[in-house]
Amino acid sequence: MPPGCHTVNIASVQISLPLGAGFRMLRPSASAHIPVRLLFAFVVAALLLLVETPRDFNGAHQPVVDPHELRSPPGAAAPPLGFGHPAPENSAPGDPSKLTPLEAHLFQLLNDERLRHGLSALQLDPRLVALARFRSNDMVAREYFGHVMPDGKMVFSLMDKEKIPYRLAGENLARNASPPDESPGVAHQGFMNSPKHRENELEPSFTRAGVGAAVASNGTNYFTELFTAW
Numbered sequence: 001m002p003p004g005c006h007t008v009n010i011a012s013v014q015i016s017l018p019l020g021a022g023f024r025m026l027r028p029s030a031s032a033h034i035p036v037r038l039l040f041a042f043v044v045a046a047l048l049l050l051v052e053t054p055r056d057f058n059g060a061h062q063p064v065v066d067p068h069e070l071r072s073p074p075g076a077a078a079p080p081l082g083f084g085h086p087a088p089e090n091s092a093p094g095d096p097s098k099l100t101p102l103e104a105h106l107f108q109l110l111n112d113e114r115l116r117h118g119l120s121a122l123q124l125d126p127r128l129v130a131l132a133r134f135r136s137n138d139m140v141a142r143e144y145f146g147h148v149m150p151d152g153k154m155v156f157s158l159m160d161k162e163k164i165p166y167r168l169a170g171e172n173l174a175r176n177a178s179p180p181d182e183s184p185g186v187a188h189q190g191f192m193n194s195p196k197h198r199e200n201e202l203e204p205s206f207t208r209a210g211v212g213a214a215v216a217s218n219g220t221n222y223f224t225e226l227f228t229a230w
Contacts (some may be wrong), residue, residue, distance in 0.1 A: 125164075
């Protein structure tokens with residue numbers, strides 16, 4: 001690896017990168033022909049078959065799930081979260097000034113990119129910010145990287161538990177060891193270079209987003225972007 005270069009891991013909706021994973025969830029309609037329990041069991045079984053262990057920048061092995069599109073049922077059980085009660089469903093947009101510098105930088109890059117492509121900027125949703133921070137901190141604390149948590153839960157079941165409304169929802173994940181002033185840009189560029197991450201970044205129907213960042217003890221920055229459309 002050339003001096004000054006870092007391996008960048010990203011994970012997102014339907015991603016096709018070797019060190020990434022991704023998904024988007026669309027709520028199933030009431031007229032779905034496949035029983036929800038059966039569909040969910042099939043999805044979980046498929047995920048277990050897709051686990052691989054790529055090597056990250058410092059030589060440690062981290063679980064990542066292969067690219068796929070995920071459709072899971074609403075209302076799945078989820079563990080208690082550490083960020084308190086959610087805001088009401090009609091909550092006002094969040095204040096970007098409440099974000100950490102890493103989060104604010106990435107959120108600005110996200111909206112700048114959308115505006116360059118003629119799309120509306122995303123509103124910051126404080127509930128999605130709280131959940132995105134939980135996801136990033138959970139990956140640091142439990143030493144994994146991917147959309148499926150060690151206990152088999154996924155972010156969409158957490159959204160349902162916290163009563164965060166959505167018709168379509170997506171998640172982008174990234175981690176890198178770049179300096180703090182460069183790290184959000186590295187993550188954003190990785191998203192834009194991947195067709196499936198880019199699809200989330202530039203999805204016209206998404207209206208709200210949340211960004212959460214966490215820093216591991218070895219200096220790796222973890223980023224989570226969450227998106228919803230109502």
